[in-house]
Amino acid sequence: MNRLIQYGSTDAIPFYNCSWKPESEWWNNGVQRPWLGYPITIFGILIELLYIPIIWIIFKTKLIRHTCYKIIVLLAITDMCATACSCIITGILLIQGAVFCVYPTFIYIIGGFALCTWCGACAITLSLFLNRIVSIGLRDYADNIEKPMAYITMVLCVVYMFYISFFTTPACFNSLIMAWPSDPLSEKEPSQEASNYYRNSSQAWNNWIFITCMVFLFTIYCALVNKLARGQNSKASRAELSCHHTFCNLCMTVYQGILCPVRFCEGTRSTDVIVDEMEGNSGSQISFGAATSTLFKIDMREKLKCEARKKGHACENIARMVLTHCRHRLCYDCLLNRVMFALEKKFPPRCAISRCANTLSWSEIQSMACHTNQFNRIHELAQKQSIMFILPCEKRPNESELLIECYLYTNENNMKTIVLPKVIVVVDAITAIVQLLRVSSSKSLSAIDVYVRKACTEKRGKYKYEKVPTDGKMTIKEAGWADKAGGGEVSKVTVVIDADRQIVRLR
Structure with a gap:
């Protein structure tokens, strides 16, 4: 591209002069290939359309927060640009039977852009492979290395693409040979000087380095995965469920169900968790009970994380x-x-x-x-x-009020509190709690299950859930929200909002 800026036009660039022959004769040098051009063009448009929802999903699901997906998005954008050159534009030129001298300026610019996207895609692919190797091989230091390394490699890839686009010889399309060679085939007689002028050593080095690095990195990656697999096969890395079925820890981490993964097996999982010391316990074991297919997950890292x-x-x-x-x-x-x-x-x-x-x-x-x-x-x-x-005191309701702790089922860490009068209607209280927890507005109260969580005196579990009717005009006092098991009233109650009705399926 620097030659085009330096000389002002493609005809002024040495060995790119097409003015010695009229344009009509240059058309005769090409061969129209509609049988190949139309499929390539349609294929390119289809690929471009498929990339759009993929990128949208990455942003919609917030996967873009992970460094590897940032590299993937950059690679996707680069591939979309490369597809536009190698499929859509190439297909149209094949249909027309064009050569370089038919559209000299356009093909010169597009050829440089196509070469830039190819070399950029190679570099970004290497950086993505390197990112995965660091994530697997250096897991103890990945949090400190992975993110800065990803940003540095992405910046270097973009700079490398600009270098290829502006300071190397572009590719020139020719429908006769159905390719993008560096030689525009615009000279009357070939010469060694012209061949040297067309030579693009940067592209050749790019291809050799890409192949060599991919073989090297792929070998390292396979070795790391094999080492990880061997570790998962050891007895220390296996877990035995109550049904005596044994699984590796990696599979049990990925599997989110509360039942044994074996089909038709009703065995349950159990896990040791550290309980918040504010509740007065240093540790306990949570066992999952009745047969169900409901997915549930306890993230141990979340339990131990200091925010x-x-x-x-x-x-x-x-x-x-x-x-x-x-x-x-x-x-x-x-x-x-x-x-x-x-x-x-x-x-x-x-x-x-x-x-x-x-x-x-x-x-x-x-x-x-x-x-x-x-x-x-x-x-x-x-x-x-x-x-x-x-200092402020805790929320202490008076005799006519009730302190309500509320949370979404399976999300107890985000518990919130609200003080409501005891004479408030149940429906209004549930509406206030739903708004406080920001439950999806698309769900009506009839589609949501509401429970009052109370301490369980039986041996079935730590808590029991009493369902609250979401219709009627009873007050929360009449509904028994504040009733104590041995008589009297309590000043605090815990309400659980089950938006997906998981508790019903557990029973």
Whole structure:
């Protein structure tokens, strides 16, 4: 492309002059091939149309957040441009039987663009392969390496494409040989000087390097996958269910069902989880009960994650505390650092999450301090600053109100609270809860199951779910939301919204 900018036109570029023969005679040098041109053109249009929903799905499902999908989108856009040149434009030129000197400027520009997209696709493919190797082979460091490496390789690929487009010899179409050679076949007599002028060593090096690197990277990738497969075949990496069926941990991680994966087997899965210490338990085992085909997943990484350190190294303190109002899950070490810093600087301590404006209550600070060795220091600083009188208290309803903790079924980590009067109608209370949890507006109340979660006195489980009717004009007090098992009333109740009616299928 730099030659076209330098000389101003294709006829002025050395060895690209087509003016010594009229255009009508140049048409006679070509061969019309509609039997090949039409299928290639239709195929190219079909491929372009298929790329559009694929890219849309990647953005719609938010897969674009992963670095490998960023590279995939760049590769898809490059392939779409390459398909437009190699299929659609090539097909039209084959139908017409064109040669370089029929459309010299157009073919010169398109030839450089086609070569640029081919070399760019090679480079992006290598970067995608390298990304996958890092993700599998360096899993301990992938979070710190994968993202910056992906951005660097993507920038280098784009720069490489500009270099190929502007500073190398373009390809020139010829319908006689049905190809894009670097020689435009525009000279009266071939010469060695012209052949040297047409030579594109960058493309040749690109092809050799691409093939060599792909063989090398593919060998490494196969070795890593084979090593991973051998590890999954060991006894230490296998899990035995209650039905005595044995599976590798990788398969059980991918499989999201609560039943044994073997067909017609009613065995259930069980897993050890660490429970939030605010609930008073250090650990428990959750076992899945009745036969069902409902998919359910417990993400152990989510259970152990401290939200104050996103994509950083894991906190040493595995105990977590969920704050009452903002529902952020933080380890005691991260929370202690924020509270101590706030007390020493003489302002109310807030949540350790960046830009979270939630101010910690005094009971939350006390609960956190009990799990650290700084209890006396925190209490001393709080008394000096009268911090106990500045901090907000928890939501404490009066005698005519009820504190409702609500969450979507299978998403208890995002529990929210709301205070409602006991004389409110059940339908209005459910409507307020649904709006608070942002349930899809396309679902009507009749299509949603609502349950009140209460402690289970039997041995069947920790909780029992009592279904709440979504019609009628009873108040939440009359519906028994605040009734205590042994008589009297409670000031707090937990409501579960089952938008997909999974609890019914579990029963």
